[in-house]
Amino acid sequence: MSGGIRIGGLKTGVGNNMSAINTVLGPVDTSELGFTLSHEHLATNAAGILRTFPELIDRDGQIVQAKETLKEAYDEGLRTIIDVSTIDLGRDVEMMKEVSQATGVKIVAATGNHLAVPRPFEELPPSVIADLYVREIEVGIEGTGVKAGIIKVASDAGGVTPAQEIVLRAAGQASNRTGTPISTHTWSPDRVGDQQVRILKEEGVDLNRVYIGHSNDDANMEYLLGLMDEGVWIGLDRFPGGRRAGTLLWEARTQLAKDLMDAGRTDRIMLSHDHSVPKARYGEQVQKERYEYNPDGYNFITRNVLPRLKELGASDADINQVMVENPRRFFEQS
Numbered sequence: 001m002s003g004g005i006r007i008g009g010l011k012t013g014v015g016n017n018m019s020a021i022n023t024v025l026g027p028v029d030t031s032e033l034g035f036t037l038s039h040e041h042l043a044t045n046a047a048g049i050l051r052t053f054p055e056l057i058d059r060d061g062q063i064v065q066a067k068e069t070l071k072e073a074y075d076e077g078l079r080t081i082i083d084v085s086t087i088d089l090g091r092d093v094e095m096m097k098e099v100s101q102a103t104g105v106k107i108v109a110a111t112g113n114h115l116a117v118p119r120p121f122e123e124l125p126p127s128v129i130a131d132l133y134v135r136e137i138e139v140g141i142e143g144t145g146v147k148a149g150i151i152k153v154a155s156d157a158g159g160v161t162p163a164q165e166i167v168l169r170a171a172g173q174a175s176n177r178t179g180t181p182i183s184t185h186t187w188s189p190d191r192v193g194d195q196q197v198r199i200l201k202e203e204g205v206d207l208n209r210v211y212i213g214h215s216n217d218d219a220n221m222e223y224l225l226g227l228m229d230e231g232v233w234i235g236l237d238r239f240p241g242g243r244r245a246g247t248l249l250w251e252a253r254t255q256l257a258k259d260l261m262d263a264g265r266t267d268r269i270m271l272s273h274d275h276s277v278p279k280a281r282y283g284e285q286v287q288k289e290r291y292e293y294n295p296d297g298y299n300f301i302t303r304n305v306l307p308r309l310k311e312l313g314a315s316d317a318d319i320n321q322v323m324v325e326n327p328r329r330f331f332e333q334s
Helices: 059-075 093-103 119-123 126-138 162-178 192-202 221-230 250-262 284-293 297-311 316-332
Strands: 020-023 026-029 036-040 080-083 106-108 110-112 150-154 182-185 210-212 233-236 269-271
Touching (some): 036 269, 036 297, 059 297, 110 162, 119 162, 162 182, 162 192, 182 192, 192 210, 192 221, 221 233, 233 250, 250 269, 250 316, 269 316, 297 316
Parallel strands (some): 036 080, 080 106, 150 182, 210 233, 233 269
Antiparallel strands (some): 020 026
16 A cells, blocks of 8 residues: 555444345445445446457456456455446446456446437337336346446536437436436536436436436536535546546545535535546557556545545544445445
């Protein structure tokens, strides 16, 4: 371990109300999640690339790199990651299983869709797509028997597109039927979370099961507090930050987390990176840039953000709340 706060000794927050969550190695009790990164990836590409153009992907290298970095993170206290890779992000649950078995890190897989909504979905009612998501939650993904533990949806700059609205409504219906939580990709400078919440409310979704991700690209407290007033959880999950032009760097993102704590919202936020191993990118130069962007990988928060939060006045109990208790509570209700 190089610097940072050792987190392996944090209590797991065991309570009286327990429930199971699907991981790639089977269901576990929420009390076993421990220190959790709420929005991550092992590797991402695009739907069908691995099968059609496998020479573009160093899958073996990705697995080796993922094992090395997650084992290092496990040794520094990490216990669970929520891998929100969907079919259009090249989801690979067999990779997740192998890496989880090798490292001890629990991995929760996702159903749902990212920004590249499949064209046929645009011609289908949300209820038909919801059936597909429910199958991946209750039966398994791609014949593997691995069951999804979260539903991922995505909208970005400019707001929710018509195709993305269909997916959002399908996700809401699947969540209503199964109790599975929803995690969203958003663009906070355009307040896209407000649109997502409106649509999910129309579907009758329990907003306590909704996590509005990427909410720390800017520091609009009025927007974030308004979202939390609706009853959702906030994902501060783009550390180190600054990769997208004009967005906050990690120091400002950490200050935003402390500002939300000071506003009495410690119990509604979660921290993560949106990290994937550098070999998930195709060119060597891009891989080099990805490593230089975040050489700490899944340990960046542990080594940098948590010590800074303590310097800003956060307590050990605050950090335990955000990194252990909140993910447990988020999944415990399902």
